[in-house]
Amino acid sequence: MxxxxxxxxxxxxxxxxxxxxxxxxxxxxxxxxxxxxxxxxxxxxxxxxxxxxxxxxxxxxxxxxxxxxxxxxxxxxxxxxxxxxxxxxxxxxxxxxxxxxxxxxxxxxxxxxxxxxxxxxxxxxxxxxxxxxxxxxxxxxxxxxxxxxxxxxxxxxxxxxxxxxxxxxxxxxxxxxxxxxxxxxxxxxxxxxxxxxxxxxxxxxxxxxxxxxxxxxxxxxxxxxxxxxxAAYERWVPLHGGLVSLSFDEDQESEPVPPERVLDQPKASAWSGVLMNREEPLSDLDLWLASTLPGFCVLSAEPRALKKRIVAPVPRWGASAMASRNSLGYLTSRPAADPDYVELGANAHGPAAQDFVQLLVDQVRVWNENLRGGKGPTLRVDPASLPPDQLPPGFHLRTRHSHLTLIW
Ligand SMILES: C[S@@+](CC[C@H](N)C(=O)[O-])C[C@H]1O[C@@H](n2cnc3c(N)ncnc32)[C@H](O)[C@@H]1O
Structure with missing residues (x-):
């Protein structure tokens, strides 16, 4: 041969x-x-x-x-x-x-x-x-x-x-x-x-x-x-000398962002009582948080930022987060009694930190009680020419050519 x-x-x-x-x-x-x-x-x-x-x-x-x-x-x-x-x-x-x-x-x-x-x-x-x-x-x-x-x-x-x-x-x-x-x-x-x-x-x-x-x-x-x-414009906001960054979309160009050193401000934390298997995907929860939290963005961190405990986001490719002109909150987790599980929670920094962690864990609980394990949302795409009062009810986003509606 x-x-x-x-x-x-x-x-x-x-x-x-x-x-x-x-x-x-x-x-x-x-x-x-x-x-x-x-x-x-x-x-x-x-x-x-x-x-x-x-x-x-x-x-x-x-x-x-x-x-x-x-x-x-x-x-x-x-x-x-x-x-x-x-x-x-x-x-x-x-x-x-x-x-x-x-x-x-x-x-x-x-x-x-x-x-x-x-x-x-x-x-x-x-x-x-x-x-x-x-x-x-x-x-x-x-x-x-x-x-x-x-x-x-x-x-x-x-x-x-x-x-x-x-x-x-x-x-x-x-x-x-x-x-x-x-x-x-x-x-x-x-x-x-x-x-x-x-x-x-x-x-x-x-x-x-x-x-x-x-x-x-x-x-x-x-x-x-x-x-x-x-091609679209992705908005990356570097924090802490670029060790952490926040990612927004083109239509969020005017969303306010926190100061570069916001993570130096004291941290508030809250825990939801919601347990997740370490392998369980968080994608529906991320979409729910995107649909409900003001200033939603995705936080990602360099390994050095994790090692130095500058941030402790939930260990996925990026963590759901919310930002304002002075504060930042994001999804975190801690080990649960069962080693296969973690408990979801929130960390936040800045003057609105307490409000942010409360908002985050409240929405984690809403998702857990009403939506977890369900079929997930449907996404509807309608042409931009459709008058907004004719859109289906849901979470609305406006892109260049379309209205996107997430229907839960
Ligand atoms: C992930 S690769 C495609 C993989 C491919 N389908 C396969 O069989 O594995 C993405 C491709 O999209 C192309 N691309 C980027 N923007 C494009 C556009 N506006 N129109 C057409 N192709 C585009 C890139 O040049 C690149 O080759």
Whole structure:
């Protein structure tokens, strides 16, 4: 047996193991998606890394910008699988992917079959050249690859049954709504209130609602940021010499922020009595706090800030927080009697510290008593042209093109 066939046998073994892992871990439920993962040679889309890395459940970084920020990658298989589950792609579908790496487009091509069609678009010429070459090499010459700004979709190829966005978006671009076929679905990593979730949206009946979408599923995820016309401004507020930072969104530009040394002020703490398993996701609680707390933002801290106990946020990628012009409060936790559990609480600094910790723990308790373990909120997207008095009741956010309403 020659080296090449040995190599491809080994690649096949690793590929099967990855598909098994994704099924075992619950990322894949649909057999057709598992089959696609068993068929598509991921290593051909990430040719510069060893086979073991190509078939690890990890993102493979492909390009950074001049300042070192990641701008292109081949996504983590778990995230790819979860998004394909959300998309529910059927044989014969016409699918538009925004953000190309080649790999996901090949999986989509397997799912739509010979009667369907996949178009993948990317803003970056290096990426589209690589995607074209690797898709051809892997046996997917029918996938259309275009270089264009995904904000405008692909009007010439519309309508699409599915639009899958694989880059963080701050809004639903009007073009995506217009290019979606009746009964269509958009899956998009949408960032709002400094948190990103891959959301599967269905187009509502146009007769009754114009162009509106309603979420069917939400999964916490992380992606590189959208460039081009849909790029948005992320507001990062450094505190304590940059060891701690607060993250806000574009529409929160005028929200007041506390002084840089607010964390030097005495700390107030309060405990909620609410226990969480250490592994339990906090994503619904974070959304509830985002919906109810004034000055909501996300606090993140450098390891040095944790070590020096400058802050002690709940140990997740970022902690729900609230800020005003003189005070800052955030979600924290402490060990519970059972070592698998922690108790949720709040810390705050500044003149409003007592009020902030009370507000935070009150809302943790409201969530615990009324919402915990439920189906989570629905997110509705309506065009900005819709008069606000016609919006559904809920927590409202205004983005460039849309009204977002979180309905609990
Ligand atoms: C995470 S990668 C895509 C991964 C890919 N779907 C895969 O198969 O693994 C995100 C891509 O989005 C692209 N991108 C960023 N902004 C874009 C825009 N406005 N329109 C189209 N593509 C964009 C980046 O160039 C990058 O290649």
């Amino acid at each position: 020659d080296a090449e066939s040995n190599d491809s046998q080994y690649a096949g073994t690793l590929r099967a193991a990855l598909a098994d892992l994704l099924v075992e871990q619950g990322a894949i439920h649909d057999d057709r998606i598992a089959t696609a993962f068993r068929l598509v040679p991921r290593h051909l889309f990430v040719p510069l890394v060893p086979l073991e890395i190509a078939y690890a459940d990890d993102v493979v970084l492909m390009k950074r910008d001049a300042s070192g920020v990641a701008i292109s990658s081949v996504s983590q298989p778990t995230v790819v699988a979860l998004m394909l589950e959300q998309a529910d792609v059927r044989p014969g579908h016409r699918v538009l992917e925004i953000g190309s790496g080649g790999y996901n487009a090949a999986l989509l091509s397997e799912l739509v079959g010979p009667d369907g069609e996949v178009t993948t678009i990317d803003i970056d010429l290096d990426v589209t050249i690589r995607a074209r070459e690797t898709l051809d090499a892997a046996g997917y010459p029918d996938v259309r690859v275009l270089r264009t700004d995904g904000e405008f979709g692909d009007p010439a190829g519309a309508p699409y049954d599915r639009i899958i966005v694989t880059v963080t978006a701050w809004d639903i671009a009007p073009a995506w709504m217009e290019q979606l076929a009746p009964g269509g679905r958009i899956v998009v990593p949408l960032r709002f209130r400094a948190q990103t979730r891959s959301i599967g949206f269905d187009l509502l009946d146009a007769e009754s609602s114009g162009h509106s979408l309603e979420s069917r599923s939400m999964v916490v995820c992380g992606f590189v940021n959208m460039q081009g016309a849909g």
